[in-house]
Amino acid sequence: MSRDWDAEQDFLQAYAPNDYPSVALAVDLVVLAVAEGALHSALVHRGMHPFMGGLALPGGFVGPRESTGQAAYRELAEETGLDLGRMPVHVEQLATYSDPDRDPRMRVVSVAHLALLATDGRILPALSAGSDAAAAAWHPVHQVLESTMAFDHAIILRDGLDRLSGKMEYSTVAAQLVPEEFTMTQLRTVYEATWNTRLAAGNFTRKMMPHLQDTGRKSRAATGAPAALFTATRSPIHPPLTRPGTGVEARARE
Amino acid sequence: MSRDWDAEQDFLQAYAPNDYPSVALAVDLVVLAVAEGALHSALVHRGMHPFMGGLALPGGFVGPRESTGQAAYRELAEETGLDLGRMPVHVEQLATYSDPDRDPRMRVVSVAHLALLATDGRILPALSAGSDAAAAAWHPVHQVLESTMAFDHAIILRDGLDRLSGKMEYSTVAAQLVPEEFTMTQLRTVYEATWNTRLAAGNFTRKMMPHLQDTGRKSRAATGAPAALFTATRSPIHPPLTRPGTGVEARARE
DNA sequence: TAAATAGTGTCTGTAAGACAGTATAAA
């Protein structure tokens, strides 16, 4: 057994490329959640150079036997202190950032990931300092994007927001930002927070309804009529929802 | 001057992380072009183990001072022998593949890119062996996807096709697969080849028209009426085109 | 009852899909 394995290794070794540069591989995380009608991102204040004091995305290096997806999930737990075992979280790859000078210290290629946390729309998940010293804190995305950030993280955050904004048009990914059972208003709030706009409640309900599963249960709100509780389906939204300001009228104004 | 630079380097060195694994960073290319009504991909036959004789995507390692986008462009020239100076080509990042065992020889993380070449719909760009021995050849995508490929390249090719298929719904990216000036029929052929379906010519013209620029010139075809020549604009297609088989009717059939 | 929210009905305009009909060229 061991002999075969050794032979196999030797064999592959013989065919391995022998001249290639190596790089440090990292993940950066765009962690998003909705509260108070605004989309928030978990960010850390850098405690050392370069960009000391600047805002940065949480992240870290990829382990020798990890995929980037696994590293993203691990770093999410380590850097935010979130108990992911109890919390539904959606993680997907965003893009890879590889400018040789993006980190002034050395060459770091970073695979950015988007992580969506479920909230009830009122309370953000508590963040605590994990294994690293710097604790993450929530910042409103649309405000943060008007300031500067460390490294190329402002670009990554913008790309993450754009990805989410676009994907919400033709999928039910927004349901990853509310509890498993949610009301139409909770879901609409996610759209409004992400797109930074207002949507007509009645029409939103009608367009979204066919893509959701009605649980038959009702929510008990503080006031107003009780709202139906839905769960998401994987049904693609065809034709997509239209983001105000991107339609024909907007083009005509140009 | 040199003193300052040295001091800066020492300073950054002091703050550099010191414990991280390094990986070999590569690019893989999904090179697409349309001819004879079918979408084709440039693929190489592997000349050595592992996966000897198998079909693989062209690709190679990223240089020490290159971004992945630059490496993709360079490898595209080297592996296909295409004269990119004379040929418009659209390159965009697809996704990063990082399974630790995706290459049995060693750890290679690959950033896949999508490259779209302009054709007149009849003749595929000639491929020649570049610096590497193995020459690339064109293969029909929808057929190749039913066979097996080396490494995880079948997955990458499928992801590339899905990306293009989706993006064509809401953008004029399909125009990257035809000459700068093109007829409505040429563009429609790109959609039909990619989506592997047929589209009604009249309706296609009406829906696409607002997103194209009419040059005023006409094509001289072998037969039939002369067709208007268009150039693309960057106008997003809102609401998007609908791919047959993904609409409401298709969902109702489930 | 008043206030607040949930959800439905209705109207209008736009556009998609189907397809017939017309125009323009080459053989």
Added chain:
DNA sequence: TTTATACTGTCTTACAGACACTATTTA
């Protein structure tokens, strides 16, 4: 003239956006 292609017109159906209206709860 035949054939092939390019384009336009028309009809029907569907649905988005706007918004009024009803229903259901708490204070």
